[in-house]
Amino acid sequence: MARDRAQSEDFVSPVRRLLIGVLVLFMLGIFLLWRIDSPRVERVRAEIIDRVVPSFEWAMAPVTGLANLVSDFQSYQRLAEQNRDLRRELQDMKAWREAALQLEQENAVLRDLNNVRLDPELTWVTGVVLADSGSPFRQSVLLNVGARDGILDGWPTMDGIGLAGRISGVGQNSSRVLLLTDTSSRIPVTIQPSGQRAILAGDNTMTPQLDFIEDPDTIRPGDRVVTSGDGGLFPADILVGQVVLGTDRRFRLRLAADFERLEFLRVLRSQKAERIDATGALIAPVSPPDPAEQPEPADLPEGDTLSGQATETGDG
Amino acid sequence: MAEASRRRIWLGRGLYVVLCSAIMFLHLLPMETMPRRWGSPDFVLLVTLVWTARRPDHVPAMLIGAVFLLADMLFHRPPGLWTALVLVLTEVLRTRSRSIRVVPFPLEWFGIAAGIVAITLAYRFTLSLVMVPQAPLGLTLTQMMLTIMAYPLVALLSHLLFGVSRPAQGEVDALGHRL
Numbered sequence: 001m002a003r004d005r006a007q008s009e010d011f012v013s014p015v016r017r018l019l020i021g022v023l024v025l026f027m028l029g030i031f032l033l034w035r036i037d038s039p040r041v042e043r044v045r046a047e048i049i050d051r052v053v054p055s056f057e058w059a060m061a062p063v064t065g066l067a068n069l070v071s072d073f074q075s076y077q078r079l080a081e082q083n084r085d086l087r088r089e090l091q092d093m094k095a096w097r098e099a100a101l102q103l104e105q106e107n108a109v110l111r112d113l114n115n116v117r118l119d120p121e122l123t124w125v126t127g128v129v130l131a132d133s134g135s136p137f138r139q140s141v142l143l144n145v146g147a148r149d150g151i152l153d154g155w156p157t158m159d160g161i162g163l164a165g166r167i168s169g170v171g172q173n174s175s176r177v178l179l180l181t182d183t184s185s186r187i188p189v190t191i192q193p194s195g196q197r198a199i200l201a202g203d204n205t206m207t208p209q210l211d212f213i214e215d216p217d218t219i220r221p222g223d224r225v226v227t228s229g230d231g232g233l234f235p236a237d238i239l240v241g242q243v244v245l246g247t248d249r250r251f252r253l254r255l256a257a258d259f260e261r262l263e264f265l266r267v268l269r270s271q272k273a274e275r276i277d278a279t280g281a282l283i284a285p286v287s288p289p290d291p292a293e294q295p296e297p298a299d300l301p302e303g304d305t306l307s308g309q310a311t312e313t314g315d316g
Numbered sequence: 317m318a319e320a321s322r323r324r325i326w327l328g329r330g331l332y333v334v335l336c337s338a339i340m341f342l343h344l345l346p347m348e349t350m351p352r353r354w355g356s357p358d359f360v361l362l363v364t365l366v367w368t369a370r371r372p373d374h375v376p377a378m379l380i381g382a383v384f385l386l387a388d389m390l391f392h393r394p395p396g397l398w399t400a401l402v403l404v405l406t407e408v409l410r411t412r413s414r415s416i417r418v419v420p421f422p423l424e425w426f427g428i429a430a431g432i433v434a435i436t437l438a439y440r441f442t443l444s445l446v447m448v449p450q451a452p453l454g455l456t457l458t459q460m461m462l463t464i465m466a467y468p469l470v471a472l473l474s475h476l477l478f479g480v481s482r483p484a485q486g487e488v489d490a491l492g493h494r495l
Contacts, residue, residue, distance in 0.1 A: 019377075020377055020403065020407055023377060023378070023381055023403060024400045024403050024404060026396075027381065027385070027396040027397070027399045027400035027403065028396060028397070028400045029396070030385075030395050030396030031394055031395060031396035031397040031400070034394055034395050034396065035394070035446050035448070041395060045389050045392075045395065048386075048389045048390075049389065049390060052386070052390065053344065053390070056341055056344070059341065060341075060344070060345060060346075063345060064345055064346060067345070129346045130346065131344040131345065131346050132344065132345070132346045133391060133392050134340065134343035134344040134390060134391045134392075135343065135355075135391040135392070135393070136351070136354070136355040136356065136451075136455055136459070137355070137393075137451035137455060137456075138391070138392040138393075138451075139351055140392065141346060142346075176392075181351045183449055183450070183451060183452075184449050203452070204351045204451055204452055204455065205351055206351055262346070263346075
């Protein structure tokens with residue numbers, strides 16, 4: 001008996017060593033494959049997460065709910081204080097609401113005067129946050145909407161107020177949102193009053209930094225930052241946050257989205273921006289339009305305004 | 317008798333898998349979407365190391381490989397690299413598990429700490445070699461330190477809750493097998 005066990009514990013037997021070697025090499029092979037051909041392996045990863053995580057959902061929802069209940073209960077203790085604060089805030093907000101209504105009317109009138117057409121195709125899908133990245137090194141969350149709901153890679157996501165991140169990795173029923181705070185997140189932005197372009201680079205802190213600013217002198221803390229729409233990556237003019245001056249004397253961004261509690265996220269259906277490659281293509285189409293691509297009768301008014309605008313430009 | 321021994325081993329393996337999936341599940345809960353300044357200890361690694369040092373036959377290499385590959389996939393780490401390093405470390409521990417049992421606990425702790433430092437450095441070095449963007453160094457270092465400091469705690473808990481203790485030399489279980 002004892003002899004048997006001693007034999008079975010002969011861990012240095014050559015066959016075993018060979019098998020372990022093969023296993024380690026296999027793992028390193030996966031790593032190299034990932035490094036060389038990342039998108040394919042990432043797709044496999046999305047597939048695996050899509051299988052594994054939603055099967056946890058039945059347990060995740062109550063546990064998360066319970067934890068939130070506990071933190072809510074802690075906040076009940078400060079209820080009176082909170083109530084007073086909220087009432088004061090509400091007073092402020094009422095004044096702001098009036099101002100906003102007036103501005104909205106004014107804005108509508110001005111838009112009408114200028115014949116501005118807003119992008120009508122910016123609709124969204126709302127998803128529930130299923131899980132976070134599970135490690136302090138990556139900042140991402142998993143949503144319960146995926147390819148089934150028509151989600152595509154690269155679409156921007158926001159909570160009600162500001163940009164939160166972009167879709168990277170879509171499974172059948174789930175998709176991963178790479179948050180703006182992740183170290184590999186880079187977003188082209190515009191800093192509002194000065195109109196300067198910059199790149200918002202996440203660095204695993206609460207305040208991502210603004211890179212490649214051309215003229216830092218024109219930027220002041222408190223400036224609004226919106227997406228610039230450069231490179232056709234995102235639709236333009238989504239609010240991202242406010243400029244702050246970091247302790248390291250670099251310009252950073254306080255994000256407008258509430259990252260403390262991401263529960264629901266909107267995925268914006270970002271349409272491919274039209275590209276104008278050839279000069280003159282804007283005024284007249286280079287090739288005669290294909291009859292198959294003629295606008296349907298329902299779209300005719302749109303076509304009319306467009307042509308009207310074109311003639312206006314031509315006249316001017 | 318061999319039957320009972322095999323059942324014990326499979327129970328141990330099942331327990332290990334359940335424990336690791338529970339830890340991963342807790343990590344995945346969307347409680348914290350803010351970036352943190354410190355990394356929490358890597359409990360999956362700790363459980364694996366405690367088990368390997370004390371009950372090597374409950375954690376076969378294939379099982380460790382499968383668990384860590386899944387963790388790599390779920391936690392968005394570069395897949396495979398961390399798994400390979402952990403496999404190498406556990407194999408080193410496995411071949412020495414007999415001698416680890418006879419040394420006093422602080423020495424065991426020191427050995428494990430050296431192993432954790434070695435694979436963490438190798439991990440970062442390899443990532444910088446193939447130019448993968450990395451998390452801040454401070455985060456990795458705090459996680460490494462906390463993982464090392466949590467080792468006695470995990471060892472104690474697994475002893476109290478799951479009976480995974482350091483067997484004395486020549487100790488036998490209820491059925492008379494040598495542990």
